Amino acid sequence: MRPLTEEETKTLFEKLARYVGKNITHLIDRPDEPHCFRLHEEKVYYVGETTMKKAAGINRDHLLSFGTCFGKFTKTRKFRLHITALDYLAQYSKYKVWVKPNGEMPFLYGNHVVKAHIGRITEDTPEHQGVVIYNMADNPIGFGTTARSTVEIRRLDPTAIVVFHQSDVGEYLRDENTLF
Numbered sequence: 261m262r263p264l265t266e267e268e269t270k271t272l273f274e275k276l277a278r279y280v281g282k283n284i285t286h287l288i289d290r291p292d293e294p295h296c297f298r299l300h301e302e303k304v305y306y307v308g309e310t311t312m313k314k315a316a317g318i319n320r321d322h323l324l325s326f327g328t329c330f331g332k333f334t335k336t337r338k339f340r341l342h343i344t345a346l347d348y349l350a351q352y353s354k355y356k357v358w359v360k361p362n363g364e365m366p367f368l369y370g371n372h373v374v375k376a377h378i379g380r381i382t383e384d385t386p387e388h389q390g391v392v393i394y395n396m397a398d399n400p401i402g403f404g405t406t407a408r409s410t411v412e413i414r415r416l417d418p419t420a421i422v423v424f425h426q427s428d429v430g431e432y433l434r435d436e437n438t439l440f
Contacts, residue, residue, distance in 0.1 A: 261300045261315060261323065268333065272297060272304060275331075275339045278390035279403065283352035300325070303332045304339070306348065343402065343427045346392070349398035353392040355382045357406075357423055364395050367402060368430040376418035385410045391423060402428030 264272065276284055288295060293308045300323065307327025315326040328348070336393040341349075345429070359367055363377020379396050387409045393402045405424040413422055 261298050261305075261312075261326070261435070264297055264299050264304065267337075268299065268304075268339075268408065269297070271337070272330070278340075278405075279349045279354075279392065280352040281354045283354070286352055287348060296303060297330070298327070299333075304330045306330050306345070308317050308396060341427065343429060343431045344363055346403065346429070348428070349390075349403055350392045350394075353390075353403075355385045355389055355391045355406070356394055357381045357385075357391045357404075358394045358396055358398075359401075360396060364401065367425065368428050370425055370428065370430065371422075372407075372421045372435075373404065373423035374418065375416050375420050375422050378413070378422055381422075383397045383410060383412065387412070388438045393423065395430070400429075402426070402430075416430060 273284060287306070293310065295306060295308050296312060298305050298307055298312060305325065305327040310326060316322060324437060328344055329342055330345040331339055333339055357373065358379040359373055359377045360379045362390055366377070367373055373393065385391065387406055390404050391404060391406055392400055393404060395401050404426045406423055408416065408423045
């Protein structure tokens with residue numbers, strides 16, 4: 261367990277900024293307790309300072325995880341968000357997409373969101389922007405990247421892809437061995 265290097269922090273914050281924008285400051289400077297990001301076995305954990313200090317006393321070989329896993333660094337040093345970060349992304353996200361009930365299951369099986377499945381979308385959402393996907397009951401079910409801006413979406417046919425799938429809550433079942 262170690263603090264992130266400057267390059268790793270920059271990569272992480274660039275990825276998070278695609279989803280939460282300037283709300284990244286709310287992740288670090290919390291009113292209840294300051295939180296930080298720590299790297300352990302190429303995975304980035306978001307953890308409170310008291311928990312981090314307690315975890316520091318445990319041998320690295322015996323420490324499996326601590327805090328919330330936000331994602332991991334790939335071999336090419338790119339950062340990939342995990343579904344375990346969804347609660348924080350949903351809380352601070354700038355742009356949101358709601359899918360209709362008929363589009364919820366296809367998304368949870370790993371498919372992209374098409375225009376016919378869109379219930380609502382945040383106004384002025386730009387192209388290639390990170391969005392959190394909600395069902396119509398306002399429960400976050402995943403996140404992705406917009407394929408088109410809100411203005412372009414209005415002119416598309418119903419089968420056109422609107423949001424590229426990146427992660428969904430169905431991954432808890434599909435990839436449970438690799439998440440933790």
